[in-house]
Amino acid sequence: MADINPFEIVQKQIDKCAEILNLNADITRILKTPMRELHVSLPVRMDDGSLKVFQGFRVQYNDAKGITKGGIRFHPDETVDTVRALAAWMTWKCSLLDLPLGGAKGGVVCNPKEMSVGELERLSRAYVRAVFQFIGPERDVPAPDVYTTPEIMAWMMDEYSVIAGKPQFGVITGKPVSIGGSKGRSDATARGGMYAIREAAKSIGLDLSKATVAVEGYGNAGYHAARLISELFGARILALCDSKGAVCCKVAEEGIDPQAAYECKLATTSVCNLPGMEPISNDELLELDVDILIPAAIESVITEKNAPNIKARIIAELANGPTTPEADDILYNNGVHVIPDFLCNAGGVTVSYFEMVQNFYMYSWTETEVRERLDEKMTAAYHSVLNTSREYKINMRQAAYVRAVERVVEAMELRGWV
Numbered sequence: 158m159a160d161i162n163p164f165e166i167v168q169k170q171i172d173k174c175a176e177i178l179n180l181n182a183d184i185t186r187i188l189k190t191p192m193r194e195l196h197v198s199l200p201v202r203m204d205d206g207s208l209k210v211f212q213g214f215r216v217q218y219n220d221a222k223g224i225t226k227g228g229i230r231f232h233p234d235e236t237v238d239t240v241r242a243l244a245a246w247m248t249w250k251c252s253l254l255d256l257p258l259g260g261a262k263g264g265v266v267c268n269p270k271e272m273s274v275g276e277l278e279r280l281s282r283a284y285v286r287a288v289f290q291f292i293g294p295e296r297d298v299p300a301p302d303v304y305t306t307p308e309i310m311a312w313m314m315d316e317y318s319v320i321a322g323k324p325q326f327g328v329i330t331g332k333p334v335s336i337g338g339s340k341g342r343s344d345a346t347a348r349g350g351m352y353a354i355r356e357a358a359k360s361i362g363l364d365l366s367k368a369t370v371a372v373e374g375y376g377n378a379g380y381h382a383a384r385l386i387s388e389l390f391g392a393r394i395l396a397l398c399d400s401k402g403a404v405c406c407k408v409a410e411e412g413i414d415p416q417a418a419y420e421c422k423l424a425t426t427s428v429c430n431l432p433g434m435e436p437i438s439n440d441e442l443l444e445l446d447v448d449i450l451i452p453a454a455i456e457s458v459i460t461e462k463n464a465p466n467i468k469a470r471i472i473a474e475l476a477n478g479p480t481t482p483e484a485d486d487i488l489y490n491n492g493v494h495v496i497p498d499f500l501c502n503a504g505g506v507t508v509s510y511f512e513m514v515q516n517f518y519m520y521s522w523t524e525t526e527v528r529e530r531l532d533e534k535m536t537a538a539y540h541s542v543l544n545t546s547r548e549y550k551i552n553m554r555q556a557a558y559v560r561a562v563e564r565v566v567e568a569m570e571l572r573g574w575v
Contacts, residue, residue, distance in 0.1 A: 161457040161481065163242035169482050171245075174558040177549060184566055184575050191218050191241050192259075197287035199265065201279045211280060215263040215288050217297055218244035221568035222252060224295060225261035226506060226513075228302025228331075229284070229313075231277075235264040239456070243302075243477055247506065249561035250499035254538050256510045261297050263288070269304045281309050285316040292317070294327035294516075300509045301331040303376075307343075311336060327516035330509035334521075339512035341527035342505075346475060347381035347453075348528065349504015351389055352535040353496050354449065354473050360543060361494050363470060365390035369409070369447040371469070373439065374454025375399045375418065375428050378475045378502070382451050383415035392449065394418075396442045400454075401427040403442040404434035444468065452479035459484045467493055474498040480554075489552035497554040499561070500542055507534050 168189050175185040194216040203209050214237050217225045227247040230240075240262045248260025265284055269277060285292075292299060301310055314329040314336070326337035334340055341348070358365050370392050372379045379397070386392045393412030396405040399422065406413050413431070421431045429436065443450065443463055450469035452458055456478035459467065464484035472488065472495045474480065479498065480488070488495055508531060515521055522530075546556035569575055 161460075162238050163456050163478050164238040164245075166457070166478060166482060167242045167245045170554070170558055171562070173482070173555060174562050177551065177555060177559055178563060178566075180566065181575075184569065187569065187575065188219070188562065188565070191216050191244060192220060193217050194237070194241070195288060195291050196237065197284070199280060199283040199287055201276065201283055203276055204273050211265055211267050211283075213263070213265040213284050213287060214240045215261065215291055215297070216240050216244040217261040217291075218259065219248045219565060220259035221565050221572060221574065222259055223257040225259040225297040226251060226256075226300070226330075226509065227261035227263065228300045228505075229263035229265070229305050230302040231265050231267050231269045231280075231304040231309075233266065233268040235266045240264045242456075246477055246499045248565065249558060250503045250506055251510075252561040252564045253500060253542070253557055254503050254507050254534050255564070256507065258506075258510060261299075262302075263299055277309065278312050281312040282316040285313045286320065289317065289320050292328060294325060294513075298327070298509075298513060299329055300506070307331055307333045307338065327513060330512040332512075337512070337516050339508055339515055339527060340522065340524040341531070342508050342512060343377075344381040344385065345508035345527075345531065346378045346502050346505035347385055349507060349531055349535045350378075350382060350451070350473055350475050350496075350501045351385045352504070352532050353501050353539045354386065354471065355390070356536055356539045356543075357471050357473070357494055357496055361470060363448060365392050368392040368449055369395050369412075370449045370451060371396040371442050371445045371447045373398055373442055373450070373452045373458060373479075374476060375422060376453070379451070379453035380415065380419050382453055382473075382475055383413075383418070386449070386451075387412075387415055395447055396437065396445055397428045397431075398439050398442050399428050402429040403437045403439045404429055404431055405437045405442070405445070407433060407435050449473060452476045455479070457481055459488075461487060464488055465491070467491070470494060471496065474501045477502065485552055485554055495553050496539070497542075497557045500538055500553075500557050503538065504531055504535060507531055
């Protein structure tokens, strides 16, 4: 899977959408090209006194519908093509949820697991200094993503404020609540996915209280997804995995306790050490006989090779780009109901948008208000996509693209871009 380029996947998806919508070549070319991108070198003094230079990126994909929005990843395998793809997906995600935002993404090539707190802070502040003129509350608002945290967002917000010479809480979302963060943000991505799963289950006649689940990836999104699908609906978790391996519950009737798995990961660095589990491969997890499969890790794990063996009735994509276009066709023909990534995982950016709104008028909503507003947005978006899928007789991802892209194109046309 290492040779799969995520940005090439994005461009294939846009081509297919352009064909369905009968878009002209000029519009399609704009949709397939990032509006602007920045490549930066970040010199950071390490704890041992050496100087290390990290590579960073920020891509603002399309701002036809408003200021851009998107997370910042710290990852050793980060590439500019991954960031471009993620920025494109963020564009469609914001459009699909009907948010007045465009899409962006950022990344730094580094391994946070091998860095001290001090090194991470110096790197975070260096990134903000490098992109300062590129971002801002009325230009481009970053957020956390893979291996970035509320603490890192706080450092970045502070560095931007120092340079600007005034408090600028609105420059970053995903901050701690005490400095302008929104209640309900920590589990927003997973919770939004749960609302989509609830509606999907209704549409295919699946009783969630009796459903079985496999979760691929046990970071923030995967943990909260396992916890919430168990707490809210009574579904049973049969398998989990992380970067070190996968485990399956030996006694299916009991299921896996999501909290126990989380505590095991914190204590031992992996869910593989959870007592009473049967070790399996990550590939085997994807093909388990479960009702719901939740990919919550990295791109391109479901491909044309393993898609024919997928047995889940619903695939809820909390990860970005976990399914290749070739796999999409196979899953659709096999009757698997896919909730595509930029619908399923849109809870994070939606609550980030709520955080922006709260920052702008300096007022905080309750957690109940945040969840109610999120439920309303996710439910409306899901049914919009489902109805489009049925109207055009296309799969759910293509339907999500059609709904999102036509809104972006409308904005481009009204602004006189094409």
